[in-house]
Amino acid sequence: MxxxxxxxxxxxxxxxxxxxxxxxxxxxxxxxxxxxxxxxxxxxxxxxxxxxxxxxxxxxxxxxxxxxxxxxxxxxxxxxxxxxxxxxxxxxxxxxxxxxxxxxxxxxxxxxxxxxxxxxxxxxxxxxxxxxxxxxxxxxxxxxxxxxxxxxxxxxxxxxxxxxxxxxxxxxxxxxxxxxxxxxxxxxxxxxxxxxxxxxxxxxxxxxxxxxxxxxxxxxxPLIISGPSDDKSDLYNAIDKILPRLVSADYDLDEKQRTVNLTDVGNEHMEELLREIGILTEGSLYEAANVTIVHHVNQALRAHMLFQRDKEYIVRNGEVVIIDEFTGRMMPGRRYSEGLHQALEAKEHVQVQPENVTMASITFQxxxxxxxxxxxxxxxxxxxxxxxxxxxxxxxxxIPTNQPVRRFDEDDEVYRTAEEKLRAITREIEAANAKFQPLLVGTTSIEKSEQLAEAMKALGYRQIDFAEPQALQKLYAAARADRPSKLFAVLNARFHEQEAYIVAEAGVPGAITIATNMAGRGTDIQLGGNVEMRVAQECANLSEGPERDAKEAEIRAEIQQFKEKALAAGGLYIIGTERHESRRIDNQLRGRSGRQGDPGRSKFFLSLKDDLMRIFGSDRMENMLVKLGLKEDEAIVHPWINKALEKAQQKVEARNFDMRKNVLKYDNVMNDQRKVVFEQRRDMMAQDSLEETIHDMRQGVVDDLVAKHIPADAYPEAWDVEGFKQGIETEFNIALPVADWAKEEGITEEDMRERLQTAADEAYAKRVEKNGPEIMRYVEKQIVLQALDHLWREHLLTLDHLRQVVGWRGMAQRDPLNEYKSEAFELFGELITRLREVTTAQLSRVEVAFEPPPSQVPSEAVAFDKGNSENATGAAFAVANSAFATPKNETMLLSSGGTTETLGVGGENSPYGKVGRNQPCPCGSGRKFKHCHGALAKSAS
Structure with a gap:
């Protein structure tokens, strides 16, 4: 107070x-x-x-x-x-x-x-x-x-x-x-x-x-860049075939938390089914060897029980396309992660695409x-x-509005069943249409919008086909003739391409527009219609001049007449067919009416069978209403209902906020590491030479080897001489008489370190001299960056797996987030160690093969001179034995939780066949394919 x-x-x-x-x-x-x-x-x-x-x-x-x-x-x-x-x-x-x-x-x-x-x-x-x-x-x-x-x-x-x-x-x-x-x-x-x-x-x-x-x-x-992994489509399809054989007692479904899990009975039934089709060959479902099968079963269960076609996704052109739950838009290319999208593809019997391995990721936060x-x-x-x-x-x-808001927001009407609600909505639409009031009807899914469309057709209304050239002219003709148009338009993911036109004309008198979630549509609904849109369409074939000016003036005059009719009818009427989980989406729908001081009206029609009411409302509400004598097709209208719904929405919003905060807490751990890796990467790319960095890495590997095989202050008899010798050969590609050194009188740990460091430096110096310093500087940078990328991808995968299981630490009264932070820090330390080892081992084996330059070297190709020969205009090189060479037929998938797109690579039409964009060009120029014949092929195409 x-x-x-x-x-x-x-x-x-x-x-x-x-x-x-x-x-x-x-x-x-x-x-x-x-x-x-x-x-x-x-x-x-x-x-x-x-x-x-x-x-x-x-x-x-x-x-x-x-x-x-x-x-x-x-x-x-x-x-x-x-x-x-x-x-x-x-x-x-x-x-x-x-x-x-x-x-x-x-x-x-x-x-x-x-x-x-x-x-x-x-x-x-x-x-x-x-x-x-x-x-x-x-x-x-x-x-x-x-x-x-x-x-x-x-x-x-x-x-x-x-x-x-x-x-x-x-x-x-x-x-x-x-x-x-x-x-x-x-x-x-x-x-x-x-x-x-x-x-x-x-x-x-x-x-x-x-x-x-x-x-x-x-x-x-999060946004994820990923690459394809092994094809497991047969496993997804096999598990999908047995899912329909489960009964309700086999699983627990919680719609509120959006979770589904097999019961004890379901586990036994699933094991029987898996053995029957030969997938589970030994042991029970939850033994360590069968962890992958459990993952696939869980994703198939989620796909069948939690995800509905035409609500969370649609099937279009043989592909499962996700529908944005907030905007109702299709998100072509976006793919669910962790195998869920593949499970949906198997469920819908379309081609199952390979799973992806994370290569880089970041949250929008x-x-x-x-x-x-x-x-x-x-x-x-x-x-x-x-x-x-x-x-x-x-x-x-x-920010205050430029003109006072004149829209009237009515209390919600609540009906017992979805059928009663649908009848009430169609009655309201008919009443508003009879007086030429433009209508925008908001639905929460494609399925609901199409149900309403069918109900409208049953009453004699016709759906506008925007593929027809004169589709909108029928709407304008009805508005001119002062008669109800009996026409309606549907805006959902199926008609995504016509979005701007459908929205732009939703303010024409008598227009009826049925739309899924109006968030972020980006086009104003202007009473009378959109001048710019109509001029662009109807004057498209007219050149500048008196004829076009006259036509434009005619359109503007008619839109002004239409606007006056719409104003007289009460402005745009918003009808919501269901409350959304988020109050913001409901407010966005309402906000389409009453722009710039125009009059308007909004009302939501609900039923006790709606998802929000059913999941978060009281189970006793329907029985109570029957006892109170609520008859069929009667509605409850009371401000208390609005308050109760708002509280339910607040609960959902709070839960979603917690989910987002949880995602961010874990991503912040990775983000600190991401910043370090990306910053180091940029620094290395900016340097002309990584000679000093390579030396430090080599020194680090020497220290690690000594520490691993030669205990501090121990006598030579306690040293792991054989392991030390093998480690030197693996890391530095040199053979040293370590056993003889260990027999020397008074030899110390520090002596061994110094001798190994000297030998490693000398061996590498000879390799640099042999291959040429300029070329080696380039090779060093490429190998360090490729090694870092490879190990960073492995690190991200490990962190993904860690995050999926770390929650179980809570059972032991340990904070999963702290556990994740601690283990992620240790894993990052291992990544740095592995980077030193891998880079050193690769550079100790690198060979540069010189070949005559091709007859036509691209003008932008960099030439590496060998020695002082005036005739050597260029030299090609190839890095041998690289563990990180880009595979042929390279594709890279970009995914936002996972949005997916394919980056261009050497294709079928290339004279060299399919060549990875980052591979050396087969022509021998020494350039990457994308900067050589790949670039030429691209420009030619």
Whole structure:
């Protein structure tokens, strides 16, 4: 109560913060008359002047007011859009490194231009992160016109670009792209072998659009770059065939925790089935030798009992494609990890793809914490403010709307059964459609949206086929004729390609749009329709001139008429068919209505059979309602119901937050090691010579060998002379008279160390002289980097396995996280030791074979001169016996929990057959295939 009283007197912390921005807004407005008078050249010249001021020592904060005034004037001239005062405040919040919470339709895309321009003046690059390729391209072109007008460059990072295109995009002042692409580029950069191949130029400042979707919803699954492992498709298919033979008593299913496990009876039944098909040949299912079978059984069980087709995934073109539970979008290429995706492929009887082995990974939390300054914007962040602060140190600032919100949010209607709810929804749709009110109906899955579509068809409604050229014209014709259209559109993962068009026309009078989760759609629903979209479509074949101008004027006039009809009908009506686990998704759906002061209305229809009600509601509720006399097709409507649902949603959100925190705690352990490895890798790539590093490694191996075989202060009789001799041959490829040394009078441990060090140094010096110092410097770097990558991949796999089993340590009253930290530290120490050993052993055996240069050496190939021969224009070399040579038919999979894509390699059309991109070119040039004939083949194609 005291807190409420203080808030009434002094205002909330958010109110006080907003009040502090007002003087700067007034200063920007005061500059507007001056900006209007400037010519285009003078306005663009201000960018150069700002940069000179920064070079002279001014801070970005000093330039905020004039820079914002410049951007606002540029936007007015280029786009015909002038930033509102509240948008200026939003830009200031972004510049300060906080989250601007702005309602849908308040122009977040335009707001980002203010902070992006100001921070780009420093010349260190600004990244604007969006949720999909469509928005990245659209925003880079749309907002890029403002930056270009002011003399700045814009780049875009989307799927399918090569390294050269990515480097150019990152070199721009402002770079738009998706969260996945930015994260993958970071991982890929840290797998490169030369600095000039790296595409990113640091992490200075990022603005994350739909920040809650990216930093919270998608933060549960890490980004993973992985490579294929052994094909186990037969095992997946065999286990899948016996899964349907299990009965309900064989497993325990917990939908609330999303877990399923075999019971004791189920274990016995499963063992019988596995023996029957010849998979379990000896022992019980849970013996150590059968651990792999248990893993496959558990994943098959999850695939069948927890994952539903057309809800969590769909099958398209013979592939299992994951559906984003928060946005309803397809995520082509993304694959579930740990064999779950393969189990789903077996379940759906499509080709089972090989499992992947992790090569590099990072969580979104740790990737975005690389940025020196991070900001975000969304319509819904307040409910997750604690998580933003705890994980990212980001404050959430609620920005007031430009116009007062006039949307009316009604209490939920709760029905006993799903059938009653469906009938109530169709009645509501018919009533709203009869008065030409545009409708947006939100569903939680593809299955639910298609059920509703079938119910609509049964009432005589027809679904719009967007493949038809005149599909939307039928909707416009009905709106012109003042008659209910009886048409509806479905927006889900099946119709993903038409997303922007479906959303854009959802505000036409009489339009009915059924959509799965509206989060992050990126396209405004404007009452009457979207002018730009209609002009682009209907004037596409008209060239500039009077005819096109007349058509455009006609479209604008009609949309204005449509808008007046939609306003008269009460604005956009939002119907929710089910509550989502997260309040944010429900708020995002509601937020589609009532943009820029338009009227609107929203209501959710629920049933006791809905997942949220069934899993988190009371089991006694239905019986109680029957006793109270609730009749069929009657609904309960009460604010208490809303409160109860909100508490259920809060429970789910808290559980999901705990899951994300748990993921982060474990990833933080790996992140510390990742930073060390990646930093060391960059340092080594930047050095011209690793001679000193190689010497230190060799010295470390000598110390390890001595410590292992010669105990401290022990007599020679206690030394492991034979083991020492074998270790020297293995590590240094030299034979030394160790047994004779050990017989010498007064020989000490230190004497042995010095002799071995001298012999190893001399042997390596001879190898360097034989192969040529310049070539050996190059070979050293390649072998160290390849060895590090190989061992780092093995280390990640070991940490994955450790993490899967370390939870059982809790049974012994030991903290699993502390156990993980301790063992991960020991494993990292072993990695460093192994790196020394492997590198030393490889370099002690390296042979460089010189061959005549080919008739046509690519101009960019580096020539290594041998001796002083003037006729030797180049020399090719090959590293023999390398344990890390890239295999032929190389493919690399990129996965985000696992998003998957294939990197280009030497293909079937290459004159040399399939050659790995990092292998030496078969032509003998000494270059990697991708820089030699691989590059030539690519340019030729």
């Amino acid at each position: 005291l807190g409420s009283l203080a808030k009434m007197v002094f205002g909330s912390a958010n109110d006080r913060r907003l009040k502090g921005y007002r003087p700067k807004v007034a200063a920007i407005n005061a500059l507007e008359p001056e900006m209007v008078k400037l010519s285009a050249e003078e306005l663009a010249a201000r960018t150069v002047a700002f940069r000179e001021q920064i070079a002279a020592g001014k801070s970005l904060d000093d330039l905020l007011v004039p820079a914002f005034a410049t951007v606002r004037e540029a936007a007015r001239r280029v786009l015909g859009q002038r930033h509102f005062d509240v948008q200026l405040i939003g830009g200031m919040v972004l510049h300060e490194g906080a989250i601007s919470e702005m309602r849908t339709g308040e122009g977040k895309t335009l707001v980002a231009t203010l902070a992006a321009y100001l921070n780009a003046l420093a010349g260190k690059g600004v990244h604007v992160v969006t949720v999909n390729d469509y928005l990245a391209r659209r925003d880079s072109e749309w907002m890029g016109s403002i930056y270009n007008f002011l003399g700045m460059t814009t780049g875009v990072i989307v799927h399918g670009l090569d390294d050269e295109q990515r480097s150019q995009a990152y070199a721009a002042d402002i770079t738009y792209g998706t969260n996945n692409e930015f994260g993958f580029d970071y991982l890929r950069d840290n797998m490169k072998y030369e600095l000039r191949q790296m595409v990113q130029r640091g992490h200075n400042y990022a603005i994350v659009d739909e920040v809650d979707s990216i930093l919270i919803d998608e933060a549960r699954t 740790n990737y975005f914490r690389l940025y020196k300054k991070l900001a975000g914007m969304t319509g819904t962040a307040t409910t997750e403010a604690d998580e933003f602060h705890e994980i990212y140190n980001l404050e959430v600032v609620e």
